[in-house]
Amino acid sequence: MSTHDILHRLSDTLASRRNADPEKSYTAKLFSEGPDSILKKIGEECAELIMAAKDGKKLNIVWESTDVIYHVLVLLAFYGLSIEDVSQEMRRREGISGIDEKAARGSK
């Protein structure tokens, strides 16, 4: 399965958890708790990713990155968005250097 496929499948699964039982689905539990709870988890997972990166342990960096990405996908789903919306924005930015984009911003 390609990266594209797994991200889309996961996005679809998360969207399908909208009306699921919070006792049976961790995603549904986060949805039921609301955005503050999802944001708190994103903050925690980002902090864990930073610590893993500081330790330089590749496997831990992969684990923590996966946690961050999963929780960001949950946040997107909470707002009726998905990886497709992020993918569209990535496509829009493709080929535009961050250095050039920042310089263009400064001249406005």
Ligand SMILES: N=c1c2ncn([C@@H]3O[C@H](COP(=O)(O)OP(=O)(O)OP(=O)(O)O)[C@@H](O)[C@H]3O)c2ncn1[C@@H]1O[C@H](COP(=O)(O)O)[C@@H](O)[C@H]1O
């Ligand atoms: N990719 C994930 C995924 N990554 C991380 N997690 C959960 O995110 C939580 C991370 O929290 P922590 O590591 O901080 O663990 P914790 O301290 O027990 O968590 P809290 O009690 O503090 O919330 C754990 O419960 C993990 O199991 C995930 N839960 C679900 N998925 C995917 O989402 C799908 C739907 O999951 P459900 O909604 O649970 O059916 C699954 O099939 C998976 O594909």
